[in-house]
Amino acid sequence: MKHHITRADALAALVIAVVAGMLAAWPALDIARGLSLDILTATRWQAFGPRSDALARPAVVVAIDEESYQTPPFKGSPTLTWTREIGRVVTAILDGGAKVVGFDIVFPTSIEQSQIPFGDEPLGARMRGFDRDFLRALAAGAASGKVVLGEIGQRGEAIGPSPAQRVAVRQQSNIRALNVYLDRDDVVRRLPLSFASESGTLPSLAVELAARARGVTPTFKDGRLDFDGHTVAGSVPNTLTLNFDGGADDIATYSLADLRACVEAGDRDFFARQFDGKVVLLGTVLNVEDRKLTSKRFATGLEGARGPRCALPRPAASADQFKRSSIAGVYIHATAVNNLLEDEPLVEFDRWTVTATAVGFAALVAFAALLLSPLAAAFAYLGLVAALLAVATIAFARSIALPLSEPAVAGFAALVLMVGYRFVVVDKAERFLRASFGLYLAPQVIDQMLNARKLPKLGGEMRHVTVFFSDVAGFSTIAEQLAPDALVELTNEYLSAMTDIIERYGGYVDKYIGDSIVAVFGAPVDDPDHAVHAVRAALSCRERLEQLNTSAAAFRGHRLSHRIGLNSGEALVGNIGSRRRFNYTVMSDTVNLASRLEGANKYFATSILASETTMSLTGAAFDWRELDAIRVKGRLQPVEIYEPIAEAGRTTPEQAQIAKIYAEGLTCWRARDFEAAARAFAEIAPRDPPAALFHERAGRHVQHPPGEAWEPVHTLEGK
The missing domain is CATH 3.30.70.1230 (Nucleotide cyclase, GGDEF domain)
Known part of the structure; x- marks a missing residue:
């Protein structure tokens, strides 16, 4: 049921649009805002694929993965004992030209600190010097500003590197926080830019790694980051809105096991080819450890160390691998580094802009619901949402996060409210008119x-x-x-x-x-x-x-x-x-x-x-037969009249035969051959009343032929 807009109706539509838009942009519904990023990340990936080759991007990951746990010498050994081999790999990476190495894994203790009795003295005393090579690698890297360890801030004391590691990297100057920012639905869509410490404001690990790779000093003011002349500011103060690619191969990933074997093989050229000029993050990529839900949750894939191999054959795909909605935490920091160095953090709009967009979209839906029937308005709403999604996906490909969920929610609310308004107010009179006059007038009238x-x-x-x-x-x-x-x-x-x-x-x-x-x-x-x-x-x-x-x-x-x-x-x-x-x-x-x-x-x-x-x-829609030419009461001009036999193709053989013989008789009648006409009509007269009528007429004319003025037109005297 269509409806013409009055001023009162237009005002009601605007009020509904404003209420729906403000409701959708209400801070309590920010979960919907985060969902926009999740949906757009997935639609951009499906529509455009990866933005660039993972090997060409600034950040790469060295993974402590399932392969590492299954490969000697790591197999069967606790992770705490891997530090010497990790130190050798880190040294090879730095010698290969990496700009900086960041640790997304924390070793809060050392095997040298173990107090477990082992013979006459604690195990730690017997293992003294075990971490020496690891600490030397850290110290060498820290001296040149190329190693940054991570720590996890929490209430009370932070979970950070062991004391010896802290000394090796010159204390807090080369240690940064690994904490991420969780939205209300426990999804990571943003990363903190900085953290307050006793020594002042310090960048997060990702910001620090990107700054050292670029050779700049990040500065912070009013929750914003000045990075090499570019201002970074998320919708949440002091955060960077992460711009994830889709799939599982957006960050080049190397297995620690393969790199350790590469060190053993002495292939220094491999490290130079793969890590020269790169920001390298070391972290776990496991099925159960350090997993995070992110705005990439609808666009993930099968994770794995699919970077180029050096010494070990690529392992066969594991039967227990499956696509999951979470990703390893190290990829969050790697994505942030790429965003900063490629100048591609997501740009979000402030709340007022989001509110205005939601109100405008709700207004379109409200007026559609006012003009169209409820079903047509619902289809119009779906069409507008599809158009908004298409535009937002294109903008997202340019790292601009247009509001999506808020306008969609506002539009749905406007649709429901407007249909309710029409039912209660606008269409009440129309329903009464239709109910009252529908029995007297045609619906079209x-x-x-x-x-x-x-x-x-x-x-x-x-x-x-x-x-x-x-x-x-x-x-x-x-x-x-x-x-x-x-x-x-x-x-x-x-x-x-x-x-x-x-x-x-x-x-x-x-x-x-x-x-x-x-x-x-x-x-x-x-x-x-x-x-x-x-x-x-x-x-x-x-x-x-x-x-x-x-x-x-x-x-x-x-x-x-x-x-x-x-x-x-x-x-x-x-x-x-x-x-x-x-x-x-x-x-x-x-x-x-x-x-x-x-x-x-x-x-x-x-x-x-x-x-x-x-x-x-x-x-040709029907089969017809001409019956006669008649002159009706009130008209001088004769009228040829026809009888519809049936729809074309549905005429029976008997009907077709009767029509054929009748046409022959009518032709003879009009030619004044009344004897032939009588014979033709007599053949079908028992089955066809019009033929019986003409048979009687023809018989009379045979007995009493009409004069020269006769015409084959029958004049009807009555109605």
């Missing part, structure tokens, strides 16, 4: 009244239509035999069935005159196929009446038959009557001829007759 938003007035227009006129044969006799209530039941049953068929084919019932029906096809709604639909309705009405005669309780004991006349032509349609009372109706000679054709059925003992005009407009 009511629609015109509602769309015009004004009272109907006198007036009409000429339209090309087909008029349908029907009457029940012998109804007066039937009426005399029935009680009033039975007559009403019978009449209502008949008129209801016929009206349903007429309206099904697009006709408009103009009026009922007792048992008669006057209907028009082609008005008030234009219908270029009005003649086809009128004939199809007439055939269906005839078929339906046969069914009612055998099955309807009201028809029991009273077999009805009806006559239908069809005529096409120009007619005046519109509101016609007095200034105080009028009807939407149709009037012209076209209507009168349809009425005369309905009456002509009684002379030919037929049920449906149509004018030549109607027949010619139907094309």
Whole structure:
């Protein structure tokens, strides 16, 4: 149901849009805002794929992975004992030209500190010097500013490197926090830029690594980062909004086991080829340890160390590998480093901009819901959401995070509220009008009244239509035999069935005159196929009446038959009557001829007759036979009349034979060969009432030939 907008309705739509937009951008619903990043990360990946080759990006990961745990000398050894081998790999990486190595794994103790008794002294005393090579590697890297250890800040004392490691890297100057920022739904979409410490504000690990790789000093002010002349500021103060790629190969990853074997093999060129100029992060990439949900959760893949190999063969894919929504924590920091060095952190809009966008989107949906039917408005809402998603995905490919969830939520709220407003306020009058006048006027007429938003007035227009006129044969006799209530039941049953068929084919019932029906096809709604639909309705009405005669309780004991006349032509349609009372109706000679054709059925003992005009407009849709040329009361010009046999392709062989013989007889009749006409009509007269009528006429003319002025036109004296 469409609706024209009034000022009150427009104001209501605007108020609903503002309320819905502000509600959607309410801070308590920021989970929806985070969901926007998750959806856009996935749609961008599906639409555009990875933004660049992982090997060409600044940050790479050295993974303590499942392969490392299964490969000697690490196999069967606690991670605490891996430090010497890790130190050798770190040294090889730095010698290969890496700009800086960051540790996303924390070794808070050393095996040298173990107090477990082992013989006459603690195990730590017996292992003294075990970490010496590891500490030397850390010290050498820290001296040149190329090693940064990580620590996890928490209330109270932080979880950080062991004391010896802290000394090796010159204490806090080369230790940075690994903490991430969790949204309310425990999803990592942002990373802190800095942390407060006793020595002042210190960058996070990722910021520190990127700054050392670029050779700049990061500065912080009012929750923003000045990085090499670029300002980084997330929607949450002091955070960087992470710009994840999709899939599992966006960060080049190398297995610690393979790199350790590469050191053993002395392949220094491999380290130079893979790590020269890179920021290297060492961390765990395991199925169960240090997993985080991120805005990449809908766009993940099978993780693995799929970087180039040096010494060990690539392991076969494990049967227990599966795609999961979380990623290893080290990839969060690697992504942040890439974002900073490639100048691609996500740009989010402030809350006021998001609110304005949500209000604007809600306004579009609200006005759509005001103008369209609820179903059409729902489809319009889905279309607008799809368009918004497409635009937002394109913008996201350029690292701009347009609001998505907030407008979608606001639009849905506006749709629901606007449909409710229409139901309670706007459409109440329309529903009343339809309920009140739907029994008197055609639905199309009511629609015109509602769309015009004004009272109907006198007036009409000429339209090309087909008029349908029907009457029940012998109804007066039937009426005399029935009680009033039975007559009403019978009449209502008949008129209801016929009206349903007429309206099904697009006709408009103009009026009922007792048992008669006057209907028009082609008005008030234009219908270029009005003649086809009128004939199809007439055939269906005839078929339906046969069914009612055998099955309807009201028809029991009273077999009805009806006559239908069809005529096409120009007619005046519109509101016609007095200034105080009028009807939407149709009037012209076209209507009168349809009425005369309905009456002509009684002379030919037929049920449906149509004018030549109607027949010619139907094309090849039906099989016809011409019955005669007649002159009806009130018209001097003869009219050729036709009977529709059936829809094209549904005529039976017997009907086709009768039509053929009848046409031969009619040709002879018009040629004044009455003997031949009588023979032809006699052949089918027992089966065809019109043929029996013509057989009788031809016989009379054989006995008493007409004069020269005779014409093959039958004049009907009555209606």
